[in-house]
Amino acid sequence: MEDIRDVIIVGAGPAGLTAAIYTARANLAPLMIEGVEAGGQLMLTTEVENYPGFVDGIMGPELMESMRKQSQRFGTEILTENVTSVDLAERPFKVSTASASHLTNSIIVSTGAKARMLDIPGERELLGHGVSTCATCDGFFFRDQELLVVGGGDSAIEEATFLTKFASKVTVVHRRDSLRASKIMQDRARSNPKIEFLWDTVLTEVTGDGKVTGAKTKNLKTGEEGTIAAGGIFVAIGHIPNTSLFEGKLDLIEGYIRTQPGSTATSVKGVFAAGDVVDYKYRQAITAAGMGCQAAIDAERWLESQHDA
Numbered sequence: 001m002e003d004i005r006d007v008i009i010v011g012a013g014p015a016g017l018t019a020a021i022y023t024a025r026a027n028l029a030p031l032m033i034e035g036v037e038a039g040g041q042l043m044l045t046t047e048v049e050n051y052p053g054f055v056d057g058i059m060g061p062e063l064m065e066s067m068r069k070q071s072q073r074f075g076t077e078i079l080t081e082n083v084t085s086v087d088l089a090e091r092p093f094k095v096s097t098a099s100a101s102h103l104t105n106s107i108i109v110s111t112g113a114k115a116r117m118l119d120i121p122g123e124r125e126l127l128g129h130g131v132s133t134c135a136t137c138d139g140f141f142f143r144d145q146e147l148l149v150v151g152g153g154d155s156a157i158e159e160a161t162f163l164t165k166f167a168s169k170v171t172v173v174h175r176r177d178s179l180r181a182s183k184i185m186q187d188r189a190r191s192n193p194k195i196e197f198l199w200d201t202v203l204t205e206v207t208g209d210g211k212v213t214g215a216k217t218k219n220l221k222t223g224e225e226g227t228i229a230a231g232g233i234f235v236a237i238g239h240i241p242n243t244s245l246f247e248g249k250l251d252l253i254e255g256y257i258r259t260q261p262g263s264t265a266t267s268v269k270g271v272f273a274a275g276d277v278v279d280y281k282y283r284q285a286i287t288a289a290g291m292g293c294q295a296a297i298d299a300e301r302w303l304e305s306q307h308d309a
């Protein structure tokens, strides 16, 4: 056990690192527990062209490394370990890793989310080289190409519709023959001449050598196997927020941490949350960074109010 910290930040994607920069500059000497897969989803991307300030774009991992160094410049202490448990029942809170337990007056949770993946051969290898989990981020790279979008929910249909701005054709590959997406989004997609549907079909392999060229398919009703050519494959089968540590300890909505309207405060006073662990809607590095800043300011003001009390 050590002294009581002002703030511990759990998770080092754009939200957590921005919170670290802000809390460090507010003299709160933050401890960042970054986890062994630090950096979040940007570590799985290649070029990021929509993060403001980088005229020529920047590689995802490089952007995260810059944020990390920037946070250290102001005194953030970084621990590269996974948090194994948190005790939020009383203050100071206790945040434990395999090697130690740390006490803190406030916590910023920025553990992010993972895109659900198909787990088929070729998918991980070609992630960032034609396989993407974010049309908003990567659609621009696929001008005039034929694309696949996998999934039948709102995300898949929204992404397919968005991608028609760039692609010559978008095929939605869905494992059933009816969509789960809302009626209005379905209608929009069905009336879009660039969108086609491949029903009852799953991808069994992403093909390509260094760059996606297509996929192997299987019709689940007939068992028929085939191939389909594509310059890009967008996997849109949902996200999984990284909240297992907080189940039963913080209020969650469909697995995401519930924050109070207009704030990053969670259901436990002194615990704040930011980034994709909260946000099921925008899911952008810049929105996560913005929320990280908000969480830092919320935590700072809350700590201040405790001193005054």
Ligand code: NAP
Pocket (backbone or CB within 6 Å): 116, 117, 118, 150, 151, 152, 153, 154, 155, 156, 158, 175, 176, 179, 180, 202, 236, 237, 238, 239, 280
């Ligand atoms: P979702 O609603 O859970 O849909 C996931 C889709 O992926 C489903 O169609 C599912 O098929 C399919 N799927 C899941 N695992 C698969 C696998 N291993 N192989 C092939 N297909 C698989 O997820 P989402 O679309 O990301 O939406 C998440 C939430 O955000 C929803 O509540 C949604 O309404 C909301 N959202 C709203 C908007 C909007 O309103 N603008 C936009 C995006 C998301 P089955 O249908 O067969 O289960």
